[in-house]
Amino acid sequence: MISPALLERVACPVCLESAGCAECSAPAGHDACREGYARRVRCACGGPDKVRLEVRGETLACSCCGASYALRRDEGYADLGPVRPVGEVTQYADHEFQERLGTTDAEPVLSARVKADMMRRMLAPGAGEVVLDLGCGAGKLALYAGRDGARAAGVDVAPFFLARAAAAVDLVRGDLRRLPFRKGAFPRAYSLDVLEHLDGPGVLEVLVEARRAVGPGGRLFVYTHAMESSALARFQRAVNRLARRLGQAGLIDYEREALRKSDHVNAIRSHEHFEALCAEAGLEVAERRYYNVVIKAVVEDLGLRLYEQARRKRARRTEAKGGRGGPESPPRSIASANSFRASVGGLGGPESPPSLIASANSFRASVKTGRLALAAARALTWLLKLDVVLFGGVRTGPFFGLLRPGGSLTERARIHSARAGGSGGAHRGPPGLTERARIHSARAGR
Numbered sequence: 271m272i273s274p275a276l277l278e279r280v281a282c283p284v285c286l287e288s289a290g291c292a293e294c295s296a297p298a299g300h301d302a303c304r305e306g307y308a309r310r311v312r313c314a315c316g317g318p319d320k321v322r323l324e325v326r327g328e329t330l331a332c333s334c335c336g337a338s339y340a341l342r343r344d345e346g347y348a349d350l351g352p353v354r355p356v357g358e359v360t361q362y363a364d365h366e367f368q369e370r371l372g373t374t375d376a377e378p379v380l381s382a383r384v385k386a387d388m389m390r391r392m393l394a395p396g397a398g399e400v401v402l403d404l405g406c407g408a409g410k411l412a413l414y415a416g417r418d419g420a421r422a423a424g425v426d427v428a429p430f431f432l433a434r435a436a437a438a439v440d441l442v443r444g445d446l447r448r449l450p451f452r453k454g455a456f457p458r459a460y461s462l463d464v465l466e467h468l469d470g471p472g473v474l475e476v477l478v479e480a481r482r483a484v485g486p487g488g489r490l491f492v493y494t495h496a497m498e499s500s501a502l503a504r505f506q507r508a509v510n511r512l513a514r515r516l517g518q519a520g521l522i523d524y525e526r527e528a529l530r531k532s533d534h535v536n537a538i539r540s541h542e543h544f545e546a547l548c549a550e551a552g553l554e555v556a557e558r559r560y561y562n563v564v565i566k567a568v569v570e571d572l573g574l575r576l577y578e579q580a581r582r583k584r585a586r587r588t589e590a591k592g593g594r595g596g597p598e599s600p601p602r603s604i605a606s607a608n609s610f611r612a613s614v615g616g617l618g619g620p621e622s623p624p625s626l627i628a629s630a631n632s633f634r635a636s637v638k639t640g641r642l643a644l645a646a647a648r649a650l651t652w653l654l655k656l657d658v659v660l661f662g663g664v665r666t667g668p669f670f671g672l673l674r675p676g677g678s679l680t681e682r683a684r685i686h687s688a689r690a691g692g693s694g695g696a697h698r699g700p701p702g703l704t705e706r707a708r709i710h711s712a713r714a715g716r
């Protein structure tokens with residue numbers, strides 16, 4: 271939906287106001303946006319605000335660049351993507367469409383729920399607050415995040431939203447690297463399974479833009495992964511290898527998982543690298559928990575897939591004997607792709623396994639079995655939460671991070687010089703980035 275409150279928060283994705291500190295202010299006019307955008311928006315002061323948009327009928331107009339953006343009220347979203355594309359274009363937008371065809375609006379369960387609940391615990395949005403879902407996908411998690419009195423708004427590069435999300439959640443099509451929101455528009459924001467799809471400069475741009483959107487006192491929750499590993503992760507990989515072999519033998523469907531991962535760029539090399547990117551974006555990591563998926567690997571990646579495959583086989587046998595169902599029931603070939611996941615209405619979050627493709631159709635057919643499956647899924651979700659409880663302190667690649675703006679100029683300079691003094695081995699970053707961070711804080715300290 272497009273609420274009046276959303277219209278108060280939106281801004282031109284590419285235009286910066288002329289006001290700023292000595293470093294980032296500029297004479298009025300769009301030339302300054304075009305030429306100095308990256309430098310100005312990244313300014314240590316937090317950067318200038320973005321230019322407000324004026325509602326003109328069914329469009330939003332920018333007085334700086336002259337662009338007009340569509341309000342697609344029927345489809346439930348404002349189209350605020352930059353007129354000219356920025357950076358690498360993810361292929362995700364393409365296969366997303368296929369995936370989202372099957373996404374349902376049922377509550378998230380299993381690992382998607384574990385992530386959603388970690389977000390709610392660490393970000394702790396208050397009643398009445400509007401939280402921003404960065405890379406909201408179909409809007410499934412935004413719907414769930416809006417429980418308990420908080421509300422969610424979502425932004426995504428691909429506008430394939432669930433009908434219920436389009437009706438109940440403020441939605442924007444936009445590029446996370448050019449967020450179309452005013453400064454501090456959403457004091458709390460989260461991004462789940464998004465950063466791994468961006469290249470290094472892209473991750474930095476998203477963090478810079480997110481810092482602006484949450485404002486000086488805001489908080490940002492992320493779930494993503496660094497290219498690190500642990501002894502526990504080796505166990506998980508062994509389970510995955512087994513799953514892949516079973517997939518090759520046709521015993522389980524492994525192909526979709528492989529397809530989903532094919533779009534991962536994985537630019538974050540280590541946790542120090544991530545901290546350096548955060549520092550460069552004016553953010554710091556306030557809290558971090560790791561996600562060693564030991565129980566998930568066995569229960570969700572292996573157990574449930576075997577179960578699904580068994581169900582598919584049984585359904586195919588029934589289909590061979592039977593024919594099609596009545597007009598109200600979906601063709602059995604589709605219902606046969608029905609699975610434990612589909613029967614609870616699609617378990618994944620926006621990133622989630624494309625095993626949901628057929629679930630929309632099979633959903634109605636499985637309402638009855640769905641209740642039982644939902645109860646089972648909730649119980650398994652509880653089990654999966656043990657991964658965080660038991661292994662959340664064991665350093666590994668995937669992690670939940672709570673980020674906050676890295677303080678004032680002097681604060682950032684102080685942190686940096688303490689680090690430069692050799693006290694913080696934990697903050698070692700790759701040389702390139704550390705170098706850039708140093709240049710930046712030297713500039714900030716002037």
Ligand SMILES: [Zn+2]
Pocket residue numbers: 290291292293294295313314315316317318
């Ligand atoms: Zn500035």
Ligand SMILES: [Zn+2]
Pocket residue numbers: 284285286299300301303304334335
């Ligand atoms: Zn402009």
Ligand SMILES: [Zn+2]
Pocket residue numbers: 282283284285321332333334335336337
């Ligand atoms: Zn503009």
